[in-house]
Amino acid sequence: MATVIGPRPPSDGDAPAEDAAAGESPLPELADGHWMNRATEFAHTSFWAVARRLPALVREAVGLAWATSRRDTAASIGLNIAAGVLTTCGLLATTGVLRQLFAAGPTPDRIRAALPALLLAAAAVTGRGALTVAAGWAQARLIPQINYQVELRLFEATTAVELAAFDDAGFAEEMDRARDRGMAEAASIVDHTVNLVTGVVGVLATAAAVTVIQPVLLPCLLLAAVPEAVTAVKLARRQYLAILAWITRRRRMFMLARLMADRHTAAEIRAYQMRDFLLAEYHRMMTVETQAQLRLARSQTVTRAMGLSVTGVAAFAVYAVLGGLLLTGVVALAAAATALLALQSARSSLRTAVFATNSLYEDALYYQDYRDFLDRAGRRIPTGGQQAVDGFERIDLDRVSLRYPDTDGAAVDEVSLTIRRGEVVALVGENGSGKTTLAKLIAGLYRPTGGAIRWDGVDAAELDPRQVAAQVAVMSQDWWKFPFTARQNIRVGRHDRADGPGPSVESAAREAAAHDMISELPFGYDTLLDRQFKDGQDLSGGQWQRLVAARGLYRDARLLICDEPSAALDARAEHALFQHLRRRPDRAVVLITHRLANVRHADQIFVLDHGRLVQHGDHDALMAQAGPYRELFELQAAGYLAGAGEAAADR
Numbered sequence: 001m002a003t004v005i006g007p008r009p010p011s012d013g014d015a016p017a018e019d020a021a022a023g024e025s026p027l028p029e030l031a032d033g034h035w036m037n038r039a040t041e042f043a044h045t046s047f048w049a050v051a052r053r054l055p056a057l058v059r060e061a062v063g064l065a066w067a068t069s070r071r072d073t074a075a076s077i078g079l080n081i082a083a084g085v086l087t088t089c090g091l092l093a094t095t096g097v098l099r100q101l102f103a104a105g106p107t108p109d110r111i112r113a114a115l116p117a118l119l120l121a122a123a124a125v126t127g128r129g130a131l132t133v134a135a136g137w138a139q140a141r142l143i144p145q146i147n148y149q150v151e152l153r154l155f156e157a158t159t160a161v162e163l164a165a166f167d168d169a170g171f172a173e174e175m176d177r178a179r180d181r182g183m184a185e186a187a188s189i190v191d192h193t194v195n196l197v198t199g200v201v202g203v204l205a206t207a208a209a210v211t212v213i214q215p216v217l218l219p220c221l222l223l224a225a226v227p228e229a230v231t232a233v234k235l236a237r238r239q240y241l242a243i244l245a246w247i248t249r250r251r252r253m254f255m256l257a258r259l260m261a262d263r264h265t266a267a268e269i270r271a272y273q274m275r276d277f278l279l280a281e282y283h284r285m286m287t288v289e290t291q292a293q294l295r296l297a298r299s300q301t302v303t304r305a306m307g308l309s310v311t312g313v314a315a316f317a318v319y320a321v322l323g324g325l326l327l328t329g330v331v332a333l334a335a336a337a338t339a340l341l342a343l344q345s346a347r348s349s350l351r352t353a354v355f356a357t358n359s360l361y362e363d364a365l366y367y368q369d370y371r372d373f374l375d376r377a378g379r380r381i382p383t384g385g386q387q388a389v390d391g392f393e394r395i396d397l398d399r400v401s402l403r404y405p406d407t408d409g410a411a412v413d414e415v416s417l418t419i420r421r422g423e424v425v426a427l428v429g430e431n432g433s434g435k436t437t438l439a440k441l442i443a444g445l446y447r448p449t450g451g452a453i454r455w456d457g458v459d460a461a462e463l464d465p466r467q468v469a470a471q472v473a474v475m476s477q478d479w480w481k482f483p484f485t486a487r488q489n490i491r492v493g494r495h496d497r498a499d500g501p502g503p504s505v506e507s508a509a510r511e512a513a514a515h516d517m518i519s520e521l522p523f524g525y526d527t528l529l530d531r532q533f534k535d536g537q538d539l540s541g542g543q544w545q546r547l548v549a550a551r552g553l554y555r556d557a558r559l560l561i562c563d564e565p566s567a568a569l570d571a572r573a574e575h576a577l578f579q580h581l582r583r584r585p586d587r588a589v590v591l592i593t594h595r596l597a598n599v600r601h602a603d604q605i606f607v608l609d610h611g612r613l614v615q616h617g618d619h620d621a622l623m624a625q626a627g628p629y630r631e632l633f634e635l636q637a638a639g640y641l642a643g644a645g646e647a648a649a650d651r
């Protein structure tokens with residue numbers, strides 16, 4: 001018997017399955033995500049509403065394709081239309097062939113008489129095939145070009161918007177929607193539009209041929225087409241709903257899979273023995289989703305069966321009408337036979353057109369998300385001033401405040417201070433007191449919601465934001481492990497610097513005590529720091545922090561902001577780093593740290609509490625007065641002294 005590893009899954013009678021049977025998802029995590037809004041909207045839109053919007057959608061898609069490649073757009077549409085013309089010619093030639101074959105007389109004579117039309121039909125079919133292949137090629141060429149343009153526009157926008165935009169929940173949500181689906185649908189709407197054109201041209205081509213052969217047959221074509229179209233719409237909806245359910249399940253599955261099969265979570269899951277919990281979560285979710293899938297499969301089958309019956313009845317009616325027309329002599333045998341061929345062709349073209357219409361409408365909704373996001377992002381690209389800036393003598397903060405969106409209080413509340421060139425300035429305070437926020441304001445990453453920041457008397461809002469950014473280096477508290485080589489990780493600090501003034505990669509690494517550690521990596525500075533790639537390596541937290549410090553020093557900026565630059569460093573590395581964060585006449589350093597021993601020598605220390613500046617002075621001045629600084633300093637010092645005392649006692 002196979003061994004069952006792991007916990008017993010909850011029995012089928014457990015709550016989730018019962019709730020699932022009730023038809024409502026009992027699991028909040030399976031509720032539709034924000035990005036499903038469009039999908040739900042589509043599911044409840046009538047086909048006629050979709051058809052009404054079709055011209056605008058086609059215009060949009062053709063405009064997008066045209067802007068990307070005129071040649072390929074013209075080719076995909078033009079060649080399809082030409083193929084349609086050949087379809088008509090082919091059908092007409094086929095009637096000619098059949099007419100000759102069904103005529104009276106000896107068989108060799110009939111075949112000889114049918115030969116010209118036969119050659120014409122063969123040429124039409126061959127030509128049509130060639131045109132369709134060429135149109136497909138042009139269509140396939142359009143897709144990657146559109147994807148590239150659309151992705152480029154998105155990433156140009158996401159990297160240009162102001163940092164504050166990312167704190168805005170609405171913005172982040174729109175960005176996710178635009179990136180997750182909207183972006184991908186741009187190429188789809190062009191694809192579906194070309195398919196729609198192909199389908200419509202096919203239907204029109206057969207309708208034209210039937211009209212020429214015998215106009216009476218046209219209503220027959222319609223009779224066969226309508227039920228086919230209605231069924232195709234219904235089936236497309238069912239298929240769409242099935243995909244919706246699948247997406248929901250995959251979304252949650254993806255999250256769980258990330259937890260259960262990822263190297264970053266593996267240690268924590270084992271340490272907390274979370275395995276049983278996670279597997280039970282998986283079971284709970286899958287029970288609900290499987291029930292939903294089964295319900296959908298049933299309704300899909302019912303729709304398909306009903307659709308096939310209606311289509312069968314319609315086909316039977318068409319054959320009956322055709323038979324009647326033949327018997328009464330209204331339609332010749334050759335025309336009736338061609339009409340049957342035309343019906344087959346019209347059906348498949350119609351199916352293509354209906355499916356393309358459905359898909360085009362749905363995808364256009366998502367594409368609209370992408371367009372909306374680009375508009376929104378465009379409004380959040382910092383305009384800033386034009387004034388040039390190259391270094392500073394002093395930076396003044398005048399009653400500067402910042403309130404994050406959707407929060408009650410100000411994170412920084414009317415702070416006034418001055419930073420002078422050549423100084424080392426420290427920001428001190430308890431967790432959440434506003435130090436990082438204030439540092440980001442000084443760095444120009446956020447614009448104050450109140451007060452003003454002046455560089456040598458000029459309001460920062462009037463300065464060219466790119467030039468301001470070029471003066472600043474930020475060693476951030478929450479740095480990212482960039483998946484580049486060690487060298488690139490340092491060089492991105494100022495990637496566009498030629499071999500001009502400023503430290504080399506290696507000297508920056510030495511200053512940050514990172515050189516030896518990098519040299520010991522398998523490929524030294526050229527070691528890729530991402531384990532997900534071949535020969536990639538990972539570093540310890542402290543080693544990464546040394547690299548981050550090297551990047552900041554490599555940037556060689558006039559204003560260096562260090563937010564907890566040594567939190568993960570060992571004592572030796574910390575000591576080495578602070579040797580290089582000392583006073584230098586050509587720059588100012590803003591230092592944030594909870595290790596107050598490191599701020600003792602700062603020229604100015606600013607103490608924050610709940611976003612407000614509560615104390616200001618140098619170490620000696622602040623130690624001379626009762627207040628949070630002395631309190632925090634003495635707390636830390638007491639810890640060290642107690643340790644030293646105990647150690648002495650032990651000796």
Ligand SMILES: Nc1ncnc2c1ncn2[C@@H]1O[C@H](COP(=O)(O)OP(=O)(O)OP(=O)(O)O)[C@@H](O)[C@H]1O
Binds near residue numbers: 407429431432477
């Ligand atoms: N992006 C954000 N959106 C909303 N609120 C934020 C955001 N970032 C910080 N806050 C809030 O602003 C306040 C100040 O946070 P900040 O990170 O500036 O504090 P800090 O003094 O640097 O804290 P720590 O010592 O823990 O690093 C906190 O209440 C925090 O919750």
